[in-house]
Amino acid sequence: MNYLDLFRATLPETALEIAALLVLAVDLGLLRRAATEVRRTVAVLLGVLGCGAALWTMATPAQGALKFGGDVLLAVGGSTTVAQVGILALTELTLFLLIDADFTEHVGEYVAVVLMAAAGGLLISAAQDLLVIFIGLELLSLGLYILTAFAKKSARSAEAAMKYYLFGGMSAAFLLFGFSYLYGLSGSTSLPKVVLGTYFASAHGGLPLLVVALVMVAAGLGFKVAAAPFHLWAPDTYEGAPAPAAAFIASVSKVASFALLITISTVALHFMESFHVTGGYVTAKMYPVGTPQPHVTLGIPGLWLTILIVLAALSMVIGNLAALAQVSVRRLLAYSAVAHAGYILLGLAYFSRSPRSAQAILYYVLSYGLTTIGAFGAVAAVERATSSDRLDAFLGLHKRNGVLAAVLLVLFLSLAGIPPLVGFWAKFNLFAVVLSMGNASGLALGLVALAVAMSAVSLYYYLQVLKRAYVMPGVEETRIAVPTMTMAVLVVIALAVLLLGIFPGAMQGWIAGFYPGM
């Protein structure tokens, strides 16, 4: 590796950083005295252009992974590229939501932080090394804390950011602690070597240490994806953060974190392929037929499966049941995010060696990110008019703004998993892959049954919102005006959710196109 390779491999990240600096320079320099609207528009446009430039740099064929001393630092192609394209596209959408937002005057800084956080997201989607993972995560997380606190006039925003920061700092500590154990067990920070090293270490009595390490790592990463029981920050943050920031946290950060989990699961299953690197070999001891085989779990895969199953089941149950009791729509979305994380973790638990699992998870998390950006946009539009995100703020919405109500209908039904919307196909695809796994057992079927039953529960709370929008009489009849740009973004998202649902093969084919030999 030399610096030119590094530069080449991180072109998209570099493009984002340059755009971030450019936004700051233009906003604080040239447009210092310009009207806020102008500054906002210019900043957003520059940010979108930056994302576009990053996408453009990715359009050139990949030149292979970035390696250091034979170890992969940043991967390219496959799940990584899909996740990165998704992150950039979703970042653009969340930036568009900013154009009409009025929670801050520091638009330049806001856009710059968004772009830097997105660069962190790109890094962790590609990272194959514990240190790179940690740096990428911190780059993303620090950006998110700042974004949460961006509504300076709102006390709730500050409170949410503080809570998020404290939880986040603690979980980062856990993660680093777990990473240090992994390094101690394996003597390497490169993921394939870590997996391989822990395999041998656990065979030689290092199993308790490995359990501690993995639980710590799960706590750190579970926090990022808001999996129960590490979800406590989510409701407060979703409620307090400015809407575009909340949409960013709920979508882009989710995509990046799940891309990281996909990397870990993939490496854990494919670690045998790195044998030739280290020259190691495995001796298998045959037990005579009839003698009970000792139940020894070696290496990461078995333990990781157990941890993921526990997280998935807890998230599905806690997320969906807690959402039933919410009166704030943002908190409702937060708990539903916990539930959705649970479904995805189920897909990660029963992960297949073929790319099918990774594709199904990416399909899910990308479509979920898209839908949830729209949902936050719609909630924010209502919030601006009624200055509340309570369920009752949605009363009579269909009369106050028919298009907005229709958008809300499409997005929430998609989140509930009603066909022919994209949310249904995401769930269906994921569960079908889980069940078709070789090691799918009665437990897998039971978990899928739990997941489907829980998504039946989820219909109830999504309908609670839609019921107020469409069924119950409104207290006010005044029209809710939605700025043109926001409305356009929302309508585009709703149409995309509908069309991707009617033609589910389109996005599947697009994702599969990034995998060699598919």
Place this chain on the structure above:
Amino acid sequence: MLAWTIYLSFAGALAQALLPKGRNELSRWLALAVAVAGLVLAVMGFAAGAANHYALTTVIDVPWVPSMGIHYILAADGISLVLVLLTGLAAVAGVLFSWNIEHRTNEFFAFYLALIGGVYGVFLSFDVFLLFVFYEIAIVPKYFLIAIWGSTRREYGAMKLALYSFGGSAMVLVGLLAAYAASGSRSTGLVALAHAGLPVSFQMGCFPLVFVGFAILAGMWPFHTWAPTGHVAAPTAASMLLAGVVMKLGAYGCLRVAMTVFPHGMDPWGFSVLGLGSWREVFALLAVIGIVYGALVALVQSDFKFVIGYSSVSHMGFVLLGLMTLNQIGMTGAVLQMFSHGILAGLLFAIVGRIVYDRTHTRQLAELEGMHLSRRLPFAAWSFVIAGMAAMGLPGFSGFVAEFQVLVGAWQAKPWWTLAAGVGIVVGVAYTWRAMQKAFFSDHTPAPHVHDHEHELATITWPEKTGVCLLIGASLWVGLYPRILLQAIEPAVKALLAGGLR
């Protein structure tokens, strides 16, 4: 051509949603036009099927999600054709009886036509996941139709119905996903899954899951409680559709998916619990309980609409019992009963919910007693007499042919099923008679203040007359000349029985 019933309905729904507010008259005529066009297509499809001897005909088959082996397959055999015809009739009648909807008219018809489109889709799908997609599409409009335009405890009824439906479809989805995975994840085609050779023990596990999932929507006891509350809460057209076609979706799913994909699920277990030796006997018992229980509960209702609501549970019991006979005549009867009940329940709900309720503003039998409706609304009274007779199963109407066949089939399978179901028929005569007597022909002397309003009842409008004539005509026609449907149903049932069920 049949596929256009689906597209046309969804296009109609979209057009209604985009229609500017306040154009109620246009909205109504548009809905009627779409519904009539659907009916015409259904009739033409039926006629085309006749020319083809009702063999299984594929309408369209294109890959939909190639990587998962999901195809967009629309096909029709005799059973589908009969039910598509029923949907067409019910849709037209429903629009006619919704002529007086003034509140958010275009939205009403948008949801209404979306529901109809979903129903057409279910009856024509020959890919289990396509069928499931249409099945779910039909749930959401139901919720809004009831919650927005309904009456008595509408939000409760609508939510209960939506959750029951969604719970049922969750069970179906789990069963289908398991079957898809167990068959090697290659295809979701109905025919492919039915011939996948799934292990018998697996079928035994999945059959009850999927069957109950669908049967919830068919009103199977003890999962029927959504039906009466839903029917009562729903606006007239929605309760006509609920009882008329949506409950048939459940029964159709039982037949087309549960019984076809998991035929061995109905095999004997090899042991018996409380005298029951297979899922088939369990569900037959539940069906019989539904028949008798529904009829008995209908006998003591004070709300006119609840009488009809519980009678639907009872009549749908015949459908499920007929399916569980697993013989030619019983299953033919079950399909015919779906058609017959679809027509008659629609008619009864139309009379009670629209013609009577919208004029008297009460459905309480005790209040209707004093209104001398036979004199003041002779059209309603005589329509109800005819509809009631048909629903009781009087010869000459569709109900008779259908229930008679189910009973014969049940006798061939297990004689005591017939005996128990026979009790249901007798009670059926009683509750219909009681409701008719109390609502229309009571000589109860009214309180004087009620007397003052006697002449204010609006006259019967033309849409009402047309709708009633359409439905009575259909029932009479099938009752007097059942061959017209039987010749379509019988070969399809025979093919099903020969192809896997047994």
